Amino acid sequence: MSEPVLPQAFAEAVSAVLLSPAVPQPWHRLCDLCQASTDPGVVAAVCADVERRAPREQVAGVMRATFLHAFRRDAVYLEQAGDAVLGGPPEAEWGASFIQFVTLMALTQDKGRSKLVELYQRARMPEIMRRIGCGLRLGKSDAPATGSGLPRVAIVSPQLSRAKQPLTFLALVHAHLLARAGCQVGIFSAQEQSIAEVEMRSGCAARFDDPDPDFAQWSQLLYGQTPVHLGLRKVPLDLRLNEALEGIAAFRPDVVLFVGFMSPLMLPLFDAYPVVNLPTHSLPAIAPCDVWLAAAPDASTQICPWPEDFSFGEAMRYPYRMIEFAVGQPMSRAELGIDGQACLLVSVGFRLHQEIHGEWAERMLGMLRMFPKVEWLLVGSDMPPALKGKHPGIKCVPATNRLRALYELSDIVVNPPRPGGGLSIVEAMSAARPVVSHADGDGGAKLGPAAVPDDDAFFGKLGALIGDSAMRRREGAEMRRLFDAELNLAHATPALLAALERARQRFAQRRAGRSV
Numbered sequence: 001m002s003e004p005v006l007p008q009a010f011a012e013a014v015s016a017v018l019l020s021p022a023v024p025q026p027w028h029r030l031c032d033l034c035q036a037s038t039d040p041g042v043v044a045a046v047c048a049d050v051e052r053r054a055p056r057e058q059v060a061g062v063m064r065a066t067f068l069h070a071f072r073r074d075a076v077y078l079e080q081a082g083d084a085v086l087g088g089p090p091e092a093e094w095g096a097s098f099i100q101f102v103t104l105m106a107l108t109q110d111k112g113r114s115k116l117v118e119l120y121q122r123a124r125m126p127e128i129m130r131r132i133g134c135g136l137r138l139g140k141s142d143a144p145a146t147g148s149g150l151p152r153v154a155i156v157s158p159q160l161s162r163a164k165q166p167l168t169f170l171a172l173v174h175a176h177l178l179a180r181a182g183c184q185v186g187i188f189s190a191q192e193q194s195i196a197e198v199e200m201r202s203g204c205a206a207r208f209d210d211p212d213p214d215f216a217q218w219s220q221l222l223y224g225q226t227p228v229h230l231g232l233r234k235v236p237l238d239l240r241l242n243e244a245l246e247g248i249a250a251f252r253p254d255v256v257l258f259v260g261f262m263s264p265l266m267l268p269l270f271d272a273y274p275v276v277n278l279p280t281h282s283l284p285a286i287a288p289c290d291v292w293l294a295a296a297p298d299a300s301t302q303i304c305p306w307p308e309d310f311s312f313g314e315a316m317r318y319p320y321r322m323i324e325f326a327v328g329q330p331m332s333r334a335e336l337g338i339d340g341q342a343c344l345l346v347s348v349g350f351r352l353h354q355e356i357h358g359e360w361a362e363r364m365l366g367m368l369r370m371f372p373k374v375e376w377l378l379v380g381s382d383m384p385p386a387l388k389g390k391h392p393g394i395k396c397v398p399a400t401n402r403l404r405a406l407y408e409l410s411d412i413v414v415n416p417p418r419p420g421g422g423l424s425i426v427e428a429m430s431a432a433r434p435v436v437s438h439a440d441g442d443g444g445a446k447l448g449p450a451a452v453p454d455d456d457a458f459f460g461k462l463g464a465l466i467g468d469s470a471m472r473r474r475e476g477a478e479m480r481r482l483f484d485a486e487l488n489l490a491h492a493t494p495a496l497l498a499a500l501e502r503a504r505q506r507f508a509q510r511r512a513g514r515s516v
Contacts, residue, residue: 006045009033014049021060027067027203034071047071056080058088066101067203075122078102082124086131092237092264095128096192097201099262100208104354106419116283116419117305125262126286126307133267136241139249144273144507151254151500152184154273156244158263159193160230161210163217164401165350166280166423171259172221173323174278177493178257179223186251190231190244192263209350217401227251241265255500255507262286267309274507276499277312281419282445284312290503290510293318293496295445313506316499320492321446322426322483325404333409337395342375343466346410348424350399352381355418361386363459364414368393371466376414379406407431411472412465415443417455422446429483434475436462446487450478 006014013033016026030050034043047068054064061084069077085098102123106116120126155178157171171187179185199205213230229247231240244265248256255274258266266287269275277289284292284304292299292312299315333340349355356364361384368374368391376391378384380399387394400406404427407413413428415421415437422442428435429446436458437443437451444451452458465472 006049007042010037010042010046014046017050017063018053021055021063022058024063024200024203024205027063028199028205031067031070031204043071056084058084059094060084062088062094062098062201063203065203066098066206069105070204070206075119078105078119078123082122082128086124086127090135092132092135092241093195093198094201095132095264096237097195097198098123099125099128100193100195100198101202101206104206104208104351116281120286121305126310129262129264129286130267130307130309132241133264135238136245136264136268138268138272139246144252144254144504150181150183150497151504152252153178153186153255153257153500154248154251154253155185155187155257155259156248156263156265156269157187157189157259158265159191159260160187160189160213160228162214162399163221164399164403165211166420167260168213168218169221169423170278170280170321172218173489174257174259174496175226176221176223177489177496179226181493181497185226186248186253187226187228188244188248188251189229190237190240190263190265191233192231192237192241194231194233195237196233245269255503257500258285258287258289260285260287274500274503276503278318280422280442282422282442284315286310289313290506291316291499293499295319295321314502316495316502318492318495318499319446319486320489320495321423321487322430323489324430324483325427328402328405331402331405331409336377336397336406336409338375338377338409339373342373342393343371343411344409345374345376345412345414345462346379346407346428347376347414347416348379348403348428349416349418349421350380351418352378352416353384355416356384357386360417360455363455365390367459367462367466370463374466377406377410379403403427404431407433411469412436412462414462415441417441417458418443426483426487429479429487432476432480434465434472435479436465446482447479448482450475450482 013030017030020026037043062081065077065081085094106119155171155175157167160168175185175187194210199207256269257276259278261279261281270288275289276291277285278293279285282295286306288310290313292315294315304311375393378396383396407428413433413435415425417438420442425435425443425446439451439453452461
């Protein structure tokens with residue numbers, strides 16, 4: 001069977017890629033051509049040619065595999081790219097750039113938490129963390145105090161940005177809780193996701209959201225004068241990571257609270273200090289720790305899915321995730337262009353334009369057509385391509401610090417199928433709004449039995465809520481009850497201090513070589 005003949009522009013672009021497979025620009029040119037093509041057969045032929053002929057190792061292998069994943073969305077290419085990163089240049093930027101690429105793929109899939117572990121394992125995330133972390137050196141520091149009393153706590157996070165971004169929010173609020181309880185607290189981040197020319201480290205020119213911190217909003221969450229140490233974008237990442245370790249050592253913490261899902265800093269920090277992990281997922285972090293603050297009630301029976309040097313010591317139940325925000329200045333539907341009589345659906349997230357797609361998007365459009373008095377507001381994102389121009393009742397607004405006031409205007413909060421979304425869902429619960437969310441995701445994990453198992457149940461419940469205002473009130477009241485009972489961070493301090501103390505105990509036993 002003869003191979004298809006590519007159009008001249010594509011043939012020339014493939015030749016340029018094969019001539020310089022480690023140079024990003026030819027790959028990006030080929031990617032642009034494929035994205036603009038209206039002929040899926042040509043794109044398939046290009047991918048087949050590249051897969052067969054382009055090198056698989058080192059930088060060229062990273063370019064090849066990330067290009068192929070952009071068009072085939074098959075995890076086998078993440079696995080190949082991970083292998084190439086591990087055999088490629090030693091600079092931390094390569095590993096960190098690929099970690100961002102994989103994280104973006106993971107958080108925009110619609111398969112929930114159940115597939116996250118498999119995806120991260122196949123992409124070699126623990127091995128890449130280990131490779132970067134083994135090259136780091138902790139500065140000289142006094143040994144952490146082992147006695148009782150309120151500890152000095154270093155809060156470590158891989159990236160801090162906008163105050164309402166989940167990672168930043170949890171880091172700042174926990175700094176507030178600990179400082180208010182009398183602990184001395186320092187916040188440290190090497191800003192691991194701030195990579196210069198990150199698009200030059202993939203074959204599809206992948207770019208990632210990298211907003212600057214909004215320090216004015218930070219000040220509303222922090223308590224007192226908490227020192228904050230942030231890495232600078234212009235500094236090479238290897239140096240930023242080591243500078244963060246030096247700053248932590250100079251702070252002389254008694255315990256480290258890691259807020260995040262993975263960071264190479266945690267390997268040397270776990271060797272030197274007691275560590276408590278607060279992941280932003282309901283999975284254990286890819287980071288070793290003495291205590292895992294776990295949202296799920298069954299976490300104590302969960303087996304760590306990562307290699308032994310990334311395992312957690314013990315899990316402690318810690319469902320708390322949100323403070324209650326004041327409504328503040330009210331919003332009106334008129335200022336948002338929303339019909340005052342409509343049943344208003346709201347979805348919130350920075351990645352909705354990537355998360356809303358496929359059959360689920362088509363079924364949402366079907367719901368809007370079935371119920372003419374329904375409008376759907378997307379907050380924090382551009383219009384998803386799957387929805388663009390499809391219905392006049394769908395509107396987008398930018399991210400807002402007045403989300404609680406916006407929720408007051410809503411009737412139902414809709415969480416699309418995605419691994420994340422947990423914090424926006426908890427804030428909706430605090431506003432006593434009914435929420436529709438799949439169980440297999442961080443959003444659904446907050447809802448307990450109110451979460452739904454699949455799309456049929458999702459749209460069945462959504463349709464019932466649209467048609468029954470009394471049901472909306474009942475569901476909203478139950479969401480508020482659940483928020484007060486389990487999720488409100490106003491009740492978290494005793495459990496948080498107990499976790500820090502337990503980590504110190506386990507660390508002392510680790511140092512003494514005793515079984516913990």
